[in-house]
Amino acid sequence: MLLYIAPETVDMAKAVKDYHPENGPGGLTRTPGGRGVYSATGIWGDATLATREKGQAVVEALVAAIVREIEDLTRSPVPSAK
Numbered sequence: 001m002l003l004y005i006a007p008e009t010v011d012m013a014k015a016v017k018d019y020h021p022e023n024g025p026g027g028l029t030r031t032p033g034g035r036g037v038y039s040a041t042g043i044w045g046d047a048t049l050a051t052r053e054k055g056q057a058v059v060e061a062l063v064a065a066i067v068r069e070i071e072d073l074t075r076s077p078v079p080s081a082k
Contacts (some may be wrong), residue, residue, distance in 0.1 A: 002055065003050055004055030007052060012048075012050070015043075015047035015048045016047060017045075018040075018047070020037045020044065028044065029036070030042075
């Protein structure tokens with residue numbers, strides 16, 4: 001996503017493959033030994049496969065989904081206070 005949003009901040013020379021197939025309780029964690037799956041690199045998967053085009057596709061899909069949610073909310077009736 002950052003290759004699309006802010007490519008000047010990305011150093012692809014530091015990109016690594018970092019797979020964690022285990023599905024621990026709690027999802028991902030930034031705490032070593034904490035609840036969940038920890039990645040010392042902060043990467044989940046294979047960052048060497050990242051491209052600007054893939055980042056653009058992900059960002060645009062996320063923005064479109066958020067806009068749809070907002071539009072749905074604006075069309076929803078306001079709940080009455082009881």
